[in-house]
Amino acid sequence: MKIVKFSLEKFSDNLLILILLFFCIFFRIIMLNHTFSINQDGIIYIYMAQKLWEINLKEIFSCEIFTLGFLYSLSIAILYTLLHNWELSGNLTSIFYSSFSAYPLFKILRFNLSKDYSFLLCFFTLNLSYIIKQSVDVIRDPAYWFFFLFGIYFLLKSLQNFKHLGFYFFLSVLFFLLASINRIEGLLLLSLSSIFYLYYFHNNKLKIFYFLVILILFSLQILLMFLFFPSFFVYLKHKINLEVLFRNYKYFYDELTNLYLSTNNFFWIYLRILLPFLPILFFISFTIKTYNLLFPFLIVGIKNFFEKENKNLIIKYFFFLFIGYSLLLLFWSFTYNYLSKRYFIPLLFIGLPFIGLGIKNYIENKKLFLFKYLIFLIFSILFLSIILTIFSNRRKDELVYKKIAYTINQIENNHLNPIIIATNNKKINFYINLERKPHICPTQLISPERFFQECKAKYLILSEKEQSLLASNLGFSKIKKILEVEGWGIFICQK
Numbered sequence: 001m002k003i004v005k006f007s008l009e010k011f012s013d014n015l016l017i018l019i020l021l022f023f024c025i026f027f028r029i030i031m032l033n034h035t036f037s038i039n040q041d042g043i044i045y046i047y048m049a050q051k052l053w054e055i056n057l058k059e060i061f062s063c064e065i066f067t068l069g070f071l072y073s074l075s076i077a078i079l080y081t082l083l084h085n086w087e088l089s090g091n092l093t094s095i096f097y098s099s100f101s102a103y104p105l106f107k108i109l110r111f112n113l114s115k116d117y118s119f120l121l122c123f124f125t126l127n128l129s130y131i132i133k134q135s136v137d138v139i140r141d142p143a144y145w146f147f148f149l150f151g152i153y154f155l156l157k158s159l160q161n162f163k164h165l166g167f168y169f170f171l172s173v174l175f176f177l178l179a180s181i182n183r184i185e186g187l188l189l190l191s192l193s194s195i196f197y198l199y200y201f202h203n204n205k206l207k208i209f210y211f212l213v214i215l216i217l218f219s220l221q222i223l224l225m226f227l228f229f230p231s232f233f234v235y236l237k238h239k240i241n242l243e244v245l246f247r248n249y250k251y252f253y254d255e256l257t258n259l260y261l262s263t264n265n266f267f268w269i270y271l272r273i274l275l276p277f278l279p280i281l282f283f284i285s286f287t288i289k290t291y292n293l294l295f296p297f298l299i300v301g302i303k304n305f306f307e308k309e310n311k312n313l314i315i316k317y318f319f320f321l322f323i324g325y326s327l328l329l330l331f332w333s334f335t336y337n338y339l340s341k342r343y344f345i346p347l348l349f350i351g352l353p354f355i356g357l358g359i360k361n362y363i364e365n366k367k368l369f370l371f372k373y374l375i376f377l378i379f380s381i382l383f384l385s386i387i388l389t390i391f392s393n394r395r396k397d398e399l400v401y402k403k404i405a406y407t408i409n410q411i412e413n414n415h416l417n418p419i420i421i422a423t424n425n426k427k428i429n430f431y432i433n434l435e436r437k438p439h440i441c442p443t444q445l446i447s448p449e450r451f452f453q454e455c456k457a458k459y460l461i462l463s464e465k466e467q468s469l470l471a472s473n474l475g476f477s478k479i480k481k482i483l484e485v486e487g488w489g490i491f492i493c494q495k
Helices: 013-033 042-053 067-083 086-100 102-109 115-126 129-136 141-160 162-182 185-200 204-228 231-239 242-263 267-273 275-309 313-335 345-363 370-390 396-411 426-432 448-454 464-469
Strands: 459-462 479-485 488-493
Touching: 013 086, 013 102, 013 115, 013 129, 013 370, 042 067, 042 086, 042 426, 067 086, 067 141, 067 162, 086 102, 086 129, 086 141, 102 115, 102 141, 102 345, 115 345, 115 370, 129 141, 129 370, 141 162, 141 185, 141 313, 141 345, 162 185, 162 204, 185 204, 185 313, 242 267, 242 275, 267 275, 275 313, 275 345, 275 370, 313 345, 345 370, 396 426, 396 479, 396 488, 448 459, 464 488
Parallel strands: none
Antiparallel strands: 459 488, 479 488
C-alpha cells in the first residue's frame, strides 16, 4: 500500500499558526455552546473581575483567597466592557489565552522539530479533550499556560540570538513573572530557567550581571505581592505545608489499621507497608493520564535524548525543566488532598519536544514501517476524542440554576439591589445576583438552618432532596412555598 506524502514545509510558520488558532477557537466555541453552567472556581474569578470593574480594590479578595487570579480576573473585567456579559467574558478570556498559546508553543517546537511535527503536536496537544474543557471554563490555568510558554519561547530566542540576548532575556523574565501572578508554579519555572541560563554563560561577568538582574526582578515581584496581595503568603504556605503530608499519612495509617483489626485480614497490613509509596503511584498515574496516548512517545523521546541529543542545549533545557517540574508535582502528590490533571498540563507542554523526538524516531526508522500506521491510528483516535468531547453536554443538569435565577429576577424586577438568598448552592446565588449591584460574594451563603431561626434572607431555595430532609422545619406556619422550578422549592418567610 502506497502512502501519499504530504508536507507542511512549504507553508510559512505564520500561516500554520493561523490555522492552529482557527481550529483551537472553533473547537472551543462548539464546546462552549455545549456547556450549560459555570464551573465552581469561576464564580470567584468573576467576583474579583466585578470588584475590579467597580474599582473597589478593598474587596477584591474579600470572597476567598484567590490572590493569584488577579491578572486573569483583570482580563475578564476588560472584556466585560465590550460584551456586558460576565459569564461569557470569563469563558472567552479562557478561550483567548488557551487558543493563543498556539503561537509560543508552535514556535518553541520549531526550535528542534520540522513544521510537520510541530503542527501535528501543537494541534493535538492543545485540543486534547481535558484541555479543551479547561479552556472553556472560567479558570486561571489557560492564562498561566499562555504566559509561561511565552517565557520559555523568549528564553530560547535569547539563547539563539546573542545580538539581542538582553532584550529577549528581559521579555522571558517578564512573562515568567506574569505567569507566576496566575499560578505560583511560575516562580519555579523562572528559577529553573534562570539557573539554566546562568549555566549557559561561560563569561563570569555576564553570569554575575544576569544573576543580579534576575535577583532584582524576582525581589521586586515578591515585594509587589507583599504590598498588594498579602494573602499570597498564606497561599504559599498552604502550597508547601508539610503538616498536611504527616496528617494525611497518619489518617490513612489509622484507617488501614482499623480495617485490619475489624477483618483480621493481612492484606490491609501489606497495603499499610506500601502507604509511603502510594503518592508516587498517584504521580505516575496522573502523568500517564495527562500525556494520554502520547505517553509512549515521551519515553522513547527521553531515551533518544540520552542516546543522541544530550549535547543539544535546547533539549537539555527542557529536560532540566521536566525534572524540576516533575519533582514539584511529586511533592504535591504527597501533600495534596486532591490532585487534578490540570496541575500536570504544564508538564505535558514541557515534555512535547521529547514526544516529537519519539515520534520522529519511529517514523524515520524504516525498520519499523508498521509503526507509521500505529501512529496514524493513535492520532485518529485523538481526533475522534476531540469531536466526541466538543459535542458532549457539560453540566446540563445545572441549567435549572439559571431558571431559578430568572424566576426570582422576574419577581424582583423593580430594583437591581443584591438579593440575600438562603441556600446551600453557590451557583444559584451567583446567577441571581450576577447583574445586581453592588456585587456580593456568591460563596458567602446563609444556611437554611439559619434561615429557619432568624429569617435573615429574602428567599430560601432548596432542592427536592433538601426539602425531604428539612420537611419538619418547612412545616412552620411562617415558612411559605411560593414557587417550584423543576423540583426546586422557592420559599419565603412570613414575618
